[in-house]
Amino acid sequence: xxxxxxxxxxxxxxxxxxTLVAVSKTKPIEDIQELYDAGVRDFGENKIQxxxxxxxxxxxxxxxxxxxxxxxxxxxxxxxxxHLVHGVHKLSLLKEINKRAEQENRVQNVLLQVKIAEExxxxxxxxxxxxxxxxxxxxxxxxxxxxxGLMGMATFTDDTEQIRxxxxxxxxxxxxxxxxxxxxxxxxxxxxxxxxxxxxxGSTLVRVGSKxxxxxxxx
Ligand SMILES: *Cc1c(COP(=O)(O)O)cnc(C)c1O
Numbered sequence: 001x002x003x004x005x006x007x008x009x010x011x012x013x014x015x016x017x018x019t020l021v022a023v024s025k026t027k028p029i030e031d032i033q034e035l036y037d038a039g040v041r042d043f044g045e046n047k048i049q050x051x052x053x054x055x056x057x058x059x060x061x062x063x064x065x066x067x068x069x070x071x072x073x074x075x076x077x078x079x080x081x082x083h084l085v086h087g088v089h090k091l092s093l094l095k096e097i098n099k100r101a102e103q104e105n106r107v108q109n110v111l112l113q114v115k116i117a118e119e120x121x122x123x124x125x126x127x128x129x130x131x132x133x134x135x136x137x138x139x140x141x142x143x144x145x146x147x148x149g150l151m152g153m154a155t156f157t158d159d160t161e162q163i164r165x166x167x168x169x170x171x172x173x174x175x176x177x178x179x180x181x182x183x184x185x186x187x188x189x190x191x192x193x194x195x196x197x198x199x200x201x202g203s204t205l206v207r208v209g210s211k212x213x214x215x216x217x218x219x
């Protein structure tokens with residue numbers, strides 16, 4: 001099966017209103033171009049430098065999703081073009097994103113990354129911190145950054161019940177916050193191994209890499 005076949009197979013089995021982001025990290029420009037030529041516009045990367053290089057080389061109407069851990073000192077490199085920053089894990093990062101977006105005359109859409117997995121290796125704020133950020137006076141003053149949703153990653157495990165419970169907890173928080181902050185529209189959860197569970201639990205955006213592009217190899 002080709003990359004485009006893999007993409008279409010997933011696209012055709014998920015509800016139409018769910019955004020499918022093709023996670024192209026470590027994959028070559030040619031693979032992205034192949035999907036682009038088939039009409040795909042949403043791509044995800046987890047390293048800012050790699051995303052910038054790909055942005056340079058590829059058509060400018062691609063919507064680039066920064067799904068990885070974001071260091072404040074690298075925000076400036078993507079501020080001009082990044083479509084959605086999924087991994088905002090603290091207020092100071094929002095401040096930097098706001099500052100760089102202001103310089104570019106943009107309003108940057110971002111998601112707050114919440115830690116739902118049990119692994120320490122996964123970044124993200126505690127569940128209660130998301131509301132604290134939205135309520136904070138500082139966030140009020142950031143006119144060039146807009147929180148439009150939440151993002152989370154489930155524990156890497158075969159225990160589908162555990163995964164389901166973690167996604168459920170994030171969706172619960174999302175629905176609660178939405179009542180007070182109707183600008184929250186996106187719930188980014190689900191990857192190759194668990195996107196079907198994530199969609200059942202309320203996801204509006206799934207980030208799928210290996211099931212589209214094949215296994216990554218890092219060396
Ligand atoms: C790599 C990555 C994905 C995609 O992972 P697959 O298991 O290959 O689908 C999704 N989300 C994040 C945050 C990632 O880093």
